[in-house]
Amino acid sequence: MEDFNEEEALKRIMEMRSSLFSFLVMLLPPEADVEAVFQEVVLGVWKAVKAGEIQNFEAFAYGVAKNQAKQCLRKIGRDRLVLCDGPVLEHLAREWDKQVGFSGANDRQDSLRNCIGKLKGKDQSRLGAYYGDRQTIRALAAEEDRSEASLQQIFHRLRVKLKECIERQTAAGEGELI
Amino acid sequence: MKSSHELMIRYFDEQLSDEELRELQAALLIEPELCEEFVAAAEIHGRLQEELAKGNVVSFPKVNRKWLPAITGIAAALALLAAGWWLTGSNFGSPTAGDRIELAVARVIHEEDGRWGLERNRIAEIGEWLMPGTYHLEKGKVILALDVGGTARIEGPSVFEIIDDNRIRLESGDLQARFEESGQGFTVLTPEGEIVDLGTEFRIEVGNGESTVQVVKGRVRATAGTDIRELGEKQSVAMSSGAMTAYSSETANPILDEFENPAPVVFYHWNFEELEGDRFAASGSNRAAEYGLKPGLPGRVPERIEGARGGHALRFLGTGEFLESSYRGVSGSRPRTVAAWIRIPRDATHREAHGWAGWGLQKGRAQNSESRKWQVSWNPQVKLKGWIQPLSPGSVAGAIRTDFGPGWVNGTRDLRDGTWHHVVSIFIGGKDADVATHIRHYVDGRLEHASGFQRGRVKTRTGEESLSLVVGNHLSSAQGKKKFAAGGGKKPKSYFTGFRGDLDELYIFEGALTPVQVWHLYKENRPPEPQMISPSLGEIDS
Numbered sequence: 001m002e003d004f005n006e007e008e009a010l011k012r013i014m015e016m017r018s019s020l021f022s023f024l025v026m027l028l029p030p031e032a033d034v035e036a037v038f039q040e041v042v043l044g045v046w047k048a049v050k051a052g053e054i055q056n057f058e059a060f061a062y063g064v065a066k067n068q069a070k071q072c073l074r075k076i077g078r079d080r081l082v083l084c085d086g087p088v089l090e091h092l093a094r095e096w097d098k099q100v101g102f103s104g105a106n107d108r109q110d111s112l113r114n115c116i117g118k119l120k121g122k123d124q125s126r127l128g129a130y131y132g133d134r135q136t137i138r139a140l141a142a143e144e145d146r147s148e149a150s151l152q153q154i155f156h157r158l159r160v161k162l163k164e165c166i167e168r169q170t171a172a173g174e175g176e177l178i
Numbered sequence: 179m180k181s182s183h184e185l186m187i188r189y190f191d192e193q194l195s196d197e198e199l200r201e202l203q204a205a206l207l208i209e210p211e212l213c214e215e216f217v218a219a220a221e222i223h224g225r226l227q228e229e230l231a232k233g234n235v236v237s238f239p240k241v242n243r244k245w246l247p248a249i250t251g252i253a254a255a256l257a258l259l260a261a262g263w264w265l266t267g268s269n270f271g272s273p274t275a276g277d278r279i280e281l282a283v284a285r286v287i288h289e290e291d292g293r294w295g296l297e298r299n300r301i302a303e304i305g306e307w308l309m310p311g312t313y314h315l316e317k318g319k320v321i322l323a324l325d326v327g328g329t330a331r332i333e334g335p336s337v338f339e340i341i342d343d344n345r346i347r348l349e350s351g352d353l354q355a356r357f358e359e360s361g362q363g364f365t366v367l368t369p370e371g372e373i374v375d376l377g378t379e380f381r382i383e384v385g386n387g388e389s390t391v392q393v394v395k396g397r398v399r400a401t402a403g404t405d406i407r408e409l410g411e412k413q414s415v416a417m418s419s420g421a422m423t424a425y426s427s428e429t430a431n432p433i434l435d436e437f438e439n440p441a442p443v444v445f446y447h448w449n450f451e452e453l454e455g456d457r458f459a460a461s462g463s464n465r466a467a468e469y470g471l472k473p474g475l476p477g478r479v480p481e482r483i484e485g486a487r488g489g490h491a492l493r494f495l496g497t498g499e500f501l502e503s504s505y506r507g508v509s510g511s512r513p514r515t516v517a518a519w520i521r522i523p524r525d526a527t528h529r530e531a532h533g534w535a536g537w538g539l540q541k542g543r544a545q546n547s548e549s550r551k552w553q554v555s556w557n558p559q560v561k562l563k564g565w566i567q568p569l570s571p572g573s574v575a576g577a578i579r580t581d582f583g584p585g586w587v588n589g590t591r592d593l594r595d596g597t598w599h600h601v602v603s604i605f606i607g608g609k610d611a612d613v614a615t616h617i618r619h620y621v622d623g624r625l626e627h628a629s630g631f632q633r634g635r636v637k638t639r640t641g642e643e644s645l646s647l648v649v650g651n652h653l654s655s656a657q658g659k660k661k662f663a664a665g666g667g668k669k670p671k672s673y674f675t676g677f678r679g680d681l682d683e684l685y686i687f688e689g690a691l692t693p694v695q696v697w698h699l700y701k702e703n704r705p706p707e708p709q710m711i712s713p714s715l716g717e718i719d720s
């Protein structure tokens with residue numbers, strides 16, 4: 001049983017925020033309110049901390065996140081098909097554990113920040129427009145006079161590049177993009 | 179049809195149709211590389227949202243401790259649900275999320291005065307398979323072998339629903355479950371909460387608005403409403419109205435291995451330790467002395483190397499050599515289990531896939547609807563000229579494969595990695611048994627889901643014209659080579675060159691092992707007592 005006070009627990013879940021948030025984004029459909037689900041996760045972990053029932057903090061937090069994602073999926077799933085039904089969710093969660101791990105803090109987010117900084121200016125702008133300004137692929141494609149499919153490919157390649165950069169940074173302390 | 183990769187890329191940016199979502203679901207379950215790529219992309223997608231979203235500068239929301247206790251958050255436990263085994267309703271295909279065919283997931287291995295109520299309204303039978311659904315055990319007791327690797331004892335009166343291979347809902351009554359390592363994550367739902375196995379044995383009683391949980395050994399995670407607790411050995415809780423309270427109880431007794439079959443099941447074992455002349459001795463049931471394995475081609479004895487479990491194993495070079503025995507194998511639709519340790523080099527080609535063990539009637543060069551054989555190998559995922567079926571597109575090459583004439587089932591894990599694996603093919607038998615729905619594969623003690631299948635009735639022929647046990651080659655190739663060596667026919671032009679890789683500790687049981695028995699065979703190389711193996715239910719057809 002891990003022994004820590006509430007302040008320490010809050011600090012640890014803050015360190016995990018980006019990882020847990022991304023984990024939820026992976027499991028939930030695009031229209032889900034990930035932030036609201038994340039809040040439920042925080043509350044669940046908080047309650048367990050107060051009851052002194054946590055053996056492995058990170059694994060427990062991920063467990064609560066998975067559980068909250070399931071609840072959210074059950075609600076959404078009443079109206080339409082969701083990608084992450086039971087087996088798919090578990091399958092992806094296992095793969096997440098392999099790639100990212102259910103333990104460890106949030107240094108991958110710091111690595112991502114560095115890696116974004118190493119992208120070409122044009123690509124940084126694209127990411128900013130899509131993730132920051134919430135522009136749609138259709139709008140961005142029209143702006144660039146490209147097909148939506150080709151822009152989706154560009155975003156996919158950017159994600160792959162960033163992932164590789166994070167892995168390199170995590171492994172060697174410093175990463176470079178191609 | 180869109181490629182699964184394209185669907186994955188689009189998934190992050192647009193709403194896929196239901197059909198596309200189903201296709202992507204199925205692909206994620208059976209294509210490991212796609213799953214890997216999906217998770218990699220999803221991680222970055224999520225982190226970018228977190229990093230770049232406007233208004234997300236403060237990366238952690240304020241948590242107001244005053245309202246924390248007032249909010250109800252968690253309602254279920256941290257269940258690890260095993261991937262379900264889905265099969266399409268067609269005769270041929272890969273698992274998809276549509277047209278789910280429910281498979282039997284548990285087997286009755288013991289009963290004492292057990293009687294199913296309501297629509298079943300009959301006595302529980304040892305050996306019967308339970309499909310997902312609701313069961314009313316009016317009285318008595320049944321012990322179930324659970325496919326994921328556990329044993330459950332249920333005492334009547336009890337009402338329970340088997341949801342899938344990893345979840346049971348106990349509506350009322352008394353259930354005690356014990357799991358091997360392979361079964362961790364099994365979940366029992368009750369009206370009052372949820373209990374997840376973390377490697378343990380536990381007992382649950384449900385009734386009068388309360389669920390009680392006692393841990394006999396190991397640990398469970400129990401959830402009632404917002405209350406989540408990990409319980410250790412000899413701890414007990416009562417769940418009621420969304421809350422949990424600890425209480426002292428008499429510790430439940432462990433489940434006993436009470437199953438006993440009055441007719442011992444025949445089995446044979448070749449460990450390749452004893453070489454008598456050019457014959458590798460068999461052990462096991464009473465005709466073992468007759469069933470040694472000898473070279474199918476004169477003088478072509480596989481080299482002996484260090485074994486998977488100490489001792490010796492055999493190295494096949496994929497150059498046509500094979501072993502044969504006068505053991506005729508298991509006939510008709512009777513249950514059977516083939517188990518062995520195998521090691522396949524990373525560079526093994528599909529021509530070197532067949533086979534580990536096989537017997538029966540082989541007609542034609544390779545796959546043929548008239549063949550009535552039983553053959554276990556790895557999946558070459560190749561369509562040969564003259565084959566009558568198309569390839570199952572989602573099937574994983576290199577995964578365990580069981581063939582029966584027109585039918586086959588492929589596993590999901592590519593075994594060509596140069597390391598030892600324990601492989602088990604179990605046919606559960608029974609009249610009208612179908613290879614696609616009545617087969618279980620286990621790799622390294624764990625249930626292996628199907629990546630592709632072809633339906634077909636199992637009627638293995640072991641009489642005249644049939645081959646007795648062949649080890650290390652495709653039945654068709656072995657048949658041709660034998661005929662040619664005996665001076666008959668043309669020089670055979672076999673596509674499959676014979677198995678290339680190592681093989682050890684081959685067992686053939688004339689019964690279907692339970693998952694727990696598979697686990698012990700894997701971990702300890704210990705076969706179950708013949709009296710403990712499920713009795714024969716199928717029909718003989720020789």
